[in-house]
Amino acid sequence: MRILVVGATGTIGSAVTDVLSARGHDVLVVGHGSGPLRVDLSDPASVEALYAEAGPVDAVVCAAGVARFGAVDELGAEDFAASVRNKLLGQVELVRQGLASVREGGSFTLTSGDLSTHPAPGTAAVVATGIAVEGFARAAALDLEGRWRVNVVSPGPVAESLEASGGEPRGGIRASDLAAYYVACVEGQGTGEVLDARRPMPHRD
Numbered sequence: 102m103r104i105l106v107v108g109a110t111g112t113i114g115s116a117v118t119d120v121l122s123a124r125g126h127d128v129l130v131v132g133h134g135s136g137p138l139r140v141d142l143s144d145p146a147s148v149e150a151l152y153a154e155a156g157p158v159d160a161v162v163c164a165a166g167v168a169r170f171g172a173v174d175e176l177g178a179e180d181f182a183a184s185v186r187n188k189l190l191g192q193v194e195l196v197r198q199g200l201a202s203v204r205e206g207g208s209f210t211l212t213s214g215d216l217s218t219h220p221a222p223g224t225a226a227v228v229a230t231g232i233a234v235e236g237f238a239r240a241a242a243l244d245l246e247g248r249w250r251v252n253v254v255s256p257g258p259v260a261e262s263l264e265a266s267g268g269e270p271r272g273g274i275r276a277s278d279l280a281a282y283y284v285a286c287v288e289g290q291g292t293g294e295v296l297d298a299r300r301p302m303p304h305r306d
């Protein structure tokens with residue numbers, strides 16, 4: 102398949118790119134500040150330009166989306182608005198505008214995060230946008246049933262990200278294990294699903 106991976110230069114996206122490429126897919130790498138193709142998720146015109154440049158694809162994976170951390174009494178209105186514009190509306194635009202570029206029978210795989218179901222202090226904007234991404238995907242999948250599939254991977258803390266921030270990687274999921282959830286969404290038949298990706302996927306025989 103010809104697959105557009107947004108966030109392909111990041112921790113999760115690069116692992117997803119590696120695994121999809123190893124499985125024989127033709128991956129189009131999309132970054133923000135780097136990468137052969139670039140997009141700013143918070144700008145609908147940038148999403149439009151990305152699809153125009155990429156041409157027809159079979160699937161889109163989004164392993165990007167920025168929401169701002171901070172306590173609700175510290176975040177301003179713009180912090181919430183920026184989070185919604187980027188993580189929620191950016192992924193909505195990837196699907197909405199992508200319908201003209203992704204072949205029928207293809208799929209969209211979005212990213213939320215386990216904070217959506219396991220909130221912690223200082224995560225109000227992250228949780229609000231993550232849960233909205235999941236709700237959007239569940240409802241959009243109903244509208245698009247039989248034509249396009251829409252799913253969400255909800256990663257737990259990634260071991261490499263914990264390590265990079267000086268934390269303890271144990272308890273996190275390795276990006277390469279997380280990538281298996283994205284592969285399952287792209288190659289599988291499910292739609293409207295939110296995959297809880299806090300632990301490596303159980304092996305299937």
Ligand SMILES: NC(=O)c1ccc[n+]([C@@H]2O[C@H](COP(=O)([O-])OP(=O)(O)OC[C@H]3O[C@@H](n4cnc5c(N)ncnc54)[C@H](OP(=O)(O)O)[C@@H]3O)[C@@H](O)[C@H]2O)c1
Nearest residue numbers: 108110111112113132133134135141142165166214259262
């Ligand atoms: N890592 C974790 O522990 C974890 C856990 C749960 C959920 N998540 C979610 O998973 C997603 C990816 O996380 P990650 O850790 O892989 O992030 P990351 O390593 O920071 O990578 C982010 C990726 O998104 C791209 N990007 C940044 N700003 C963008 C924008 N405005 N428009 C389009 N692309 C943009 C970056 O491109 P450049 O490299 O070119 O800047 C990069 O490819 C995020 O939504 C995050 O909230 C992550």
